[in-house]
Amino acid sequence: MRLDIDDLTLTAAGSTLVREVSLRADSGELVGLVGPNGSGKSSLLRCVYRAVRPDAGTVRLDGTDLRGLTPRQSARRLAALPQEGGGDFEFTVAEVVAMGRLPHQRGTARAGAEDEELCAAALKRVGAGHLAERGFPSLSGGEKQRVLIARALAQQPRVLVLDEPTNHLDIAQQLEVLSLVRGDGLTVLAALHDLNLAAAHCDRLYVIANGAIVASGAPHDVLVPELLAEVFGVRAHRVRHPESGAVQLLFDRLGASP
C-alpha cells in the first residue's frame, strides 16, 4: 500500500514542529526518516498514526485520506511502534500481541481461533514464541521490541510506522529489527537515528531538519558530507561496505583536524 504525505504542518504551543512536509513511500518500500534529535521525526510520525491531528496537509493510504477513515478503520491498514514504554500493567506477552487484533474485533467479541493463530504466528515470526507466557514489563528492551513488532504484524497492516525502533537495542538486535519487518509487500516508514543502519537497510531516505524535509532520495545520493555537516554538525567520510557495497559513514567532530 502506498503512503502519501502532502504539505503536512503541525504546530504545538506556538512553535511549528512539522513544516509543510511531503513524503512518499511506495508499496513494499522501506523508507527511512533521519534527522537530529528534535528535528520533528516523531511529530511527523505521530500525525501519520493519528496520535495527533495535523494543522494542515493530508496523509493518504493508496489515495484515501486518513481523515475520511475512523480510527479503527485506519488501524486495520496502518500499524505503528511508538516510542512509549508500554506501561506498568502486568500483561503477558500473548495478551500484548492479542491487542493487535483489536481494530479487527467488534465490542465484546472474544478472540477467535483465527485471531489466536495469527498472534501465535506473528510471535513466532519475530522469534519470540517462547516468550508468550512471560510478563511483558519484565522483558529486556530487545525482547520488548520484538513483541511489539509481533503485535504490529498481528494487526495485519499494509503500512508500518516505526519510531526509532532500534533505540536501546544491542547491535545484533538492531540489525534484526529492520529485517523482521521486510517482506510481504509491507510498506515501512521508519525514523532512525543510526545513519549507517538507515543507509544499509532503507530503499530511500528523507532528511528532516527543523521540521522540514531538506533532502530525499537513495541513501548514497542523500548521505553526502556537505548535507551531514549542515544538518547533523559532523564531518563524515563515506566508505563502501566491503560485502554489500552499501554506503557507510565514519564520523569526526566538525572542525577537528584529520
Next chain:
Amino acid sequence: MGALVVALLLSLMCAVALGSSQVGWAETARLLRAGLTGGVIAADERAAYTIVWELRFPRALLAAVVGAGLAAVGVAVQAMVRNALADPFVLGISSGAAVGANAVILFGAFGSLGVWALSAGAFTSALAAMALVYAVARTAHGLTPLRLVLTGTALYYGFTAITTLMVFAAEHGEAARSAMMWLLGSLGGASWASLPIAAVAVAAGMAHLALSAGRLNALAMGDETAATLGVDAARLRRELFLLAAAVTGAVVAVSGAIGFVGLMVPHATRILIGADHRRVLAVAPLLGAVLLVWVDVLSRIVLAPTELPIGVLTAVIGVPCFLLLMRRGGGYAFGGA
C-alpha cells in the same frame, strides 16, 4: 468465574442468616423463597420475615452491588490514569458527595425529599464535584492522567475541609456521629428503596466496561499505543471519567465512602488472573461483591448490637489478604512495586 458466582450466592445466603438475632438456615431459605415467589408464611414468622426480607436481604444485595460497583470503577480508573494508587475516590467525587450528604444529615438540606434526601444530596454534589474536576483538569489535549489525579486529589482535600467544617459547626453530637458514620461508609440505611438506582447504575456501568475491555487494554499500554490500535485515548478517557463519576456517585449516595474495595480489589484480581481487562472486568466485581457482603456481615455481628463502621472491617480483612497475595504473586510489578 462460575465458582465466584456460586460463592457470591452462598455469601448472600449467609449474610441473610447471620446476625444479632439468629434465624435458622432452613427458615432463612424458606422465608427468602416466600419473599421471592410470594408464598404464604405463618403469623408467628412475621418478625423473622421482616428481619430476613425487609432488613438483611436488601442490605446483603446492596453490599454486593456496592462492592461490585466500587471494584469495577476501580479497575476503570486505574486504567484511565495508569496509576496504581488510583481508586474511585481519587477523582474527588466521593468527597464531593460527602459535602452534600452531610448538608442533609447536619442541616436537613433536601428535606422535602424525605427518605431520598440523603441519596439525592450525595448524588447531586457528586455530580457537581465531577463537573468541577472535569473543568479544572481539562486541557487542549483532553484529560491527561497526571492532571486528573492531581486535580482530583487537590479537590478531595478541599471538599474534605468543607465536610469537616460542617461537622464542627453542627450542634447535635448525634448528627456529627452519623456524619462520621457516613464518611467511613455504612450499609445501615439499606432498604429495598435504596437498591434500584444503585443496582441499575452499577449494572449499566459494568456492562459498558465489559464492552470496552479491549480498548481499556490499549489505553493501559499508553495513549500513543492506543492511537495505533485505533482507540481515541482522549475520547475513551472522557467516557471513563463520566462513567466512573456516575457509578461512584450512585454507589456513594447509598453507602457512604467505603474505601479500600476500589483500590485493592482490582490489584488482587490482577495478581490472581493477570492484567487482561477482558478477564479483570468479569472477576473484580464478583470479588468486590463477595468481599463487601462478608465485611458487612462482620460489621453487624462483631460488636452486635453495635455496628462497626464498614471501613474498619474492609481494612481488617482486606489488608492482610492483600499483603499475603502480593507476597505470593511474586512477579506482580504494577507501578514498579
